[in-house]
Amino acid sequence: MIHVDIISDTVCPWCYIGKRRFEQAVALRPGYDFQVSWRPFQLNPDIPAAGLPRKDFLSDKFGGPDRADRIYEAVSAAGAEVGLDFNFRNIPHQPNTFDSHRLVRWSETAGVQDAVVEKLFLSYFIDEVDVGDQEALAVVADGCGMDGNLVRELFQRDADRDLVMAEEGVARRMGINGVPCFVVDHKYAISGAQDPSVLTHVFDLAMQDKEKLAGKTGADNPQETADVD
Numbered sequence: 001m002i003h004v005d006i007i008s009d010t011v012c013p014w015c016y017i018g019k020r021r022f023e024q025a026v027a028l029r030p031g032y033d034f035q036v037s038w039r040p041f042q043l044n045p046d047i048p049a050a051g052l053p054r055k056d057f058l059s060d061k062f063g064g065p066d067r068a069d070r071i072y073e074a075v076s077a078a079g080a081e082v083g084l085d086f087n088f089r090n091i092p093h094q095p096n097t098f099d100s101h102r103l104v105r106w107s108e109t110a111g112v113q114d115a116v117v118e119k120l121f122l123s124y125f126i127d128e129v130d131v132g133d134q135e136a137l138a139v140v141a142d143g144c145g146m147d148g149n150l151v152r153e154l155f156q157r158d159a160d161r162d163l164v165m166a167e168e169g170v171a172r173r174m175g176i177n178g179v180p181c182f183v184v185d186h187k188y189a190i191s192g193a194q195d196p197s198v199l200t201h202v203f204d205l206a207m208q209d210k211e212k213l214a215g216k217t218g219a220d221n222p223q224e225t226a227d228v229d
Contacts, residue, residue: 018193025199095132
């Protein structure tokens, strides 16, 4: 089993592209078993809890929508290569993503984390949904097989705020300052939405490590491998 922690933000287009390339890499290694966990990272943690109008965000970050369009051209081209049609121009609102990361955390317990992450990306980049809005997040949860009313209750109780903040703090202490970042078996870190070939190379290294460890364990316990007449 290869464990992969994917550190990402729910409004990061390269994270969505990275998810597609990661899925392609996994498909190239059908004999490997993977355990995947999505971990929080806020690219813009200083955005107010209620979010910002998208035009204000683009003005502050890029100097305006026209310059943002030029920057997003490369992102759109990369997205098209993996079947994603980003809708950057029509995104109305730039959310604070903290609550979406809480939902991602809860979805892991519910066993639907990948579905929730996928739906959050789709909602924000394609369907113009404010993924910082708690009611919108409850609807996402409900559509992915979670209990939307329970999610609403968890938000009302402000549940797991400290846990998500602490988890993001771990990523920052690791030196991660951009996403996506793929941490394989707590040993290998791959930064950025890399080509599937880069990911499969690291998967292979992780499997070689496991095989070496298994061989060493067998050598330390010869009775486990001895022939019995």
